[in-house]
Amino acid sequence: MSTTLPGFEFVTAGKVRDLYAPTGRDDLLLLVANDRVSAFDQVLSRPIPGRAALLTALTRWWFGHLPDVPNHLADDAVPVPPEVADRAMLVRRLSMHPVECVVRQVVTGSGYQEYRRVGSISGVPLPEGLQDGDRLPEPIFTPAYKAELGAHDENIPFEQVVDLVGARTAEALRDTSLAIFRTAAAVANAKGVLLADTKFEFGDDEHGVLTLGDEVLTPDSSRYWDAAAYAEGRRGVSFDKQIIRDWLSAHWDGHGTAPDLPDEVVERTANRYRELVDRITG
Template identity: 45%
Template sequence: MELLHSGKVRDVYADGADLLLVTSDRISIYDVILPTAIPDKGKILTQLSLWWFEQLADVIPNHVISSTDVPAEWQGRAIRCERLEMVMVECIARGYLAGSGLKEYERDGAVSGVALPPGLIEGSKLSEPIYTPTTKAPVGEGHDEFMTFADVQQKVGDDAAQELRKVTLEVYRRGQEVAAAKGIIIADTKIELGYAKDGTLKLGDELLTPDSSRFWAADEWKPGGTQRYLDKQFLRDWSSTLTGWDRTAPGPEIPDDVVEATRNRYVEVYERLTGDKWS
């Protein structure tokens, strides 16, 4: 097998006509890979993505060929998948105001060119989910930047842009509906989309995981401050307490107690969503 790409979290190998997507225990914040791994993270992300791909199969097809036809050393953390021509746009849906979306709103009163009403605060629920795409910055080459819908139209064409927005919002809507029944709010999520050889748009990469989404405990949600995160925002908040780190590589080592607390959040969201005990 040939290693085609090593990303912040995933390694992509060519295996004949297929790809092998291998999820590591690496973790990144602010586009910086930290030197400390989170045990079981790769398996949790892979298994949760597979669960979501199945839940949303009637919304949009996905790239999965097999989760078992993979080398033994990668069992549980690898997916054999179809090659897609990936769309070079980060497709993001937001139903609540947080993170970079909040900062953009505070500056412009809008996110990705979508105007929002005045007076919203951190954690505010939006009247309806919005599509807030960004650019895709290569690893180590800067940060993703917000795009307007017109920017996406210019990049991929109007028909494709309309489809990307429609699919992204429907994936978010369905995901939020499922999660709400389990006591979890999905504040926002990022999905990866690509085209198969026959032109079909499909989901790739990961889906509705603690790396790609903001998960909040619904019974503790209260606009106006930090929520109880069930995702890697916990790690971002920890890093903000450090002095001397300017959010550039190399990242700081993660203390054992923070590693354990981060892993516990990944396990909790997996168990609450799927109903299965993580072992």
């Protein structure tokens, strides 16, 4: 699952990304994306060709278009091995906060399921009668507690975020997440894309500055829908791995190991990733 990189020491392999540290540096990490794809908390056996480079390029593009938000990129600190340069980010180590900062402007997915059960998402009360895919008047902050690898993240109310990180940091996480979302949603809308929801991860740098980390506004961390299709009433025409989720839901009961994806699903997913990156960055 890992590759030997000269000048770097392998740290760990996550679901869809491997981490390395520059030899002799404890302040930096090399995040190397790969073409593996996960769904329903499983890493699937079939990769999506070109996925890693596309998601890395999109994350870098968004970092460049969010100049007012500190991020963890450290491109010039040490040379990155050329064999992974198109899918790697050299970053500063952060003290990460244990909160997934989820922002939604559409009620769908796990958020809609929670709304159906209790009438709210992460403790945020919502109007009665919402249907899957309904757009909210304003984006809402619906945080989740980061679960251990292999477990489900747990939606939590804002008050629990305060308990975890303190009131000042909790407010900064919420306000910064909502501000980024509004900026990104406007950019996406101008490109004919509806940003339904996304998640951010933040940490503090060595000076205690709240810093945006991990991947940002990619199809793996966000739901992007075709805006024209949505306006026509066709909800959920996505640019993310919903194609994979839909196929698995129709062909797998969720128990045991997920089945291999057919070629057609792999190709369609890769094409949707490419189309989104071209739309957003073009």
